[in-house]
Amino acid sequence: MKLYKFELENFIAYLDKLKTDRTDTRHRVKFKGLLADHYTELLNDANDINLDYVIKDKDGNPIVENGKYTFKNDNERLSELNKLYNEEVVIDETEERKAMLLSVKESVINRGPTEFTGIEGDWYDRFCEIVEQIEYKDEQQ
Structure with missing residues (x-):
């Protein structure tokens, strides 16, 4: 199953909205843990990139202007x-x-909110596309 790093935060938030029973809840929590590990890594990597470009004063502290860091080579x-x-x-x-992935697949497709507005519907469609990639030869648990 593949997704993009920019989708992690919204996917984790969507999983929190699912109404699941005990077993499916445990599977969902484990799956969220996998995604959260990747999300933490993403945040750390983004922070490292920002630190590489932040402009620092003579003491090595980041310069803040109007409550924001300033960066060199911002386009880069x-x-x-x-x-x-x-x-x-x-x-x-x-x-x-x-068992976890098949449970999450079923939960994402069938147990989320029944109505969506705007971008929520787009995200739901994308999350369904993500979990529809899960294909075990025998999908009986």
Whole structure:
């Protein structure tokens, strides 16, 4: 299963909206943990990129103007961040994850909100596309 790093935060938030029973809730929480690990890595990598470009004073402290950091080569920095956010995250479909992934697939498609407005509908469609990638030969749990 593949998704992009920029989708992680919204996918995690969507998973919080699902109404699941005990077993499916445990699967959802484990899956969220996998996504959260990738999201933490993304935030750390983005922070490292920003630190590489932040302008510092003579003492090595970042310069803040109008409550914001100032950056050198901002276009280059933004290009690096864009590449980072568009990297793929791969969740391997191992036998150990089978029950969890199939549960999450069913929950995302069938247990979320029944009505959406605006961008929420677009995100729901994308999350369905993501979990529809999960294909075990025998989808019986």
